Amino acid sequence: MARAAGTTVGLLPLCLENMHILLIFVYMDDLVDGVLEALVELEVTGVTVVEGAAMERILADDVPIFSGLLQTIGGSHDKVRLVLAPLAQRSLVEPLFRLLAENGADMADPAVGRLCLLPAEFPEPPGS
């Protein structure tokens, strides 16, 4: 479950066929830059970064001892970043995995993050 505050980098691609939506869940704050750099290097555009919280974090109902103010002002520990991008070429996935690993964001490690692809349709507006 995510509560969204998003940032978009770049423009949407022109080619709208055989599209996928790339979702990268990044669980470690310091790896977000590495993920975005990998996407820039592969010339993936229209990237949006959404900040959310893990379900366990919301349900945990933790009792703060000394860190209550951090909860009150919305401290960002245990936040999850969701990187969304439309992906025109499925062939970019393998080099993306490699680049992410080189940048320290090894998606094979579930503690670091997860990558998934969803087939997507970008319908044209009627009359165009």
Place this chain on the structure above:
Amino acid sequence: MKLVLAAALVTALALAGSRFSFLHLPLAGVRGSLWVRNILLTGTEFIFIGLLLGSPFLGILDDMTLVGLAPILGMGLSWIGLLFGIQWQVRRWDGVVRSGLLPALVQAGVVAVIITVPFYFLLRWSLDLSHAWCLVGALTLGAAGSDTAQSALALVGRSARGEGRALARLLRLVADLDGLVAVVVFGAVCWLPVLHGDTGSVGLWAALSVGLGVVMGLVVVALTSYQLAEEELLLVLLGTVFSGGGLALYLSLSPLFVNAVTGAVVANLSQERVLRSLQSLLVRGDRSVYVLFLLLAGAQWHPSGWSVLLLAGAYLMLRTTGKLAGNWLAFRGVVAPAVRGHMGLGLLSHGGLAIAVVVNLQQIHDGGSPVVDAVTTIVLVGVIVSELFSPALVWRVLGGARPMPSS
């Protein structure tokens, strides 16, 4: 060998305790009070475990072993101080937090005064201490009493409905902010020349205290301006905790205060991303350090005679009076009079910084001093009794006429 085993035992208990206490459990079958369940929910049982392990009973954590464990306690105090200070990132505060700051500090200040003044005379009369030591004891109690633990409000507040929900948020905000008075007042206690062999002046020790905190903060900001991985940030953090806290203890200053200043400097001067990572690292040790403190505070507790229990009763009464009066005064024009009159009852939860203050005093002035023993007994009894009743009181204040939620 005993020291190594004791350190291992205490570490294991702290890690286990941080996993199995402080969980939000359904408050089953409650009708107005929680009694033993409160103790288990807020971790207070570790005081008794520590007492059991201490000299009066099993003797596993005897006085010699506790002296050997002093560096761990110093590290823990520094960690807590840094965690406290690093949350004071003023530029991120919205209007709600800013507007709640002054009332929270006023109510805590009133509590501190209401406890300190009578206790100066009570300690003088009951323990026959000098003026300086009465001041140390009374101010320490005032500092400890002014803080509100966040446990009861976190446990109960989420179940509040309607207007109670808004009041729960206000009470939590007050509890988050009023710890500043505890940290600053106890920091000031450590500026008194009596704790430094009657050398120096209050001004000198205050300047050293603040200066050390600011310098350590600037060092952290400078080091973290480089792109560091999480492991490297942890190293910077540990270095800060050990050096800042160690220097503070060496100078008989409060590591709690010094590292709180460090944390505040880091919070307001560091890059946002670095700050988030540091906060995340510090929060992970939140509960383990607290359980460790509860254990060691209990182990260093030498329950004195019955007269000190009477002083503990006076402390509870004065603290309750202070909370009621302080909130009534601080929230005039902010909260409806009908609510303001009993709002203080929702802020009686006790623990956290109060325990840290007691441990800090034990570290700075060891040697079985009567004032340290008395303050330890008074605060620990106050914490135990408060944690028995405070969740139920919070529930009542939040308008919980109906029974508390059951599983």
